[in-house]
Amino acid sequence: MAERSVLDMPSGKPEKVLFRLPKTHCYKCGRSFTSPAPGVLPKSLYGNQLMANAIAMHYFYGVPMGRICESTGVGSGSLTEIFHRCARLFESVPQRLIEEY
Structure with missing residues (x-):
């Protein structure tokens, strides 16, 4: 078992969540594999709910970043890196929506 x-923010208040993830070993290649944590982007320290709440607070409701930092405990x-990462993930979405429309 691997821990991550x-x-x-599952209930509106930021909290640390510990996932116990199963770890498997491939006998052919010798590599170890760990299951991904549910509701978390790969190599991210923050859950999707916390990221979505921070983005909504800043871009939809106009809450300053300083106040978001205070309420979530994120520097x-x-x-800023959360915002940039999500922007990179959804960069191609508007063009695809235009094409589908």
Whole structure:
């Protein structure tokens, strides 16, 4: 079992969540594989719910980043990186929506 801790907001208040993830071993190639944590992007320290709440607070409701940092316990640099990472993930979505329309 591998353990991975993530900061998330499942109930509106930020809390640390510890996932116990099964780990398997491939006997052919000799590599170890760990299951992904549910509701967390790969190589992320923050859960999807916390990221979605921070983005909605800032871009939809106009809450300043300083206030989001205080309420979530996430630093301003990490918060900026969350915003940039989500922007990179959804960069191609508007063009695809236009094409489908």
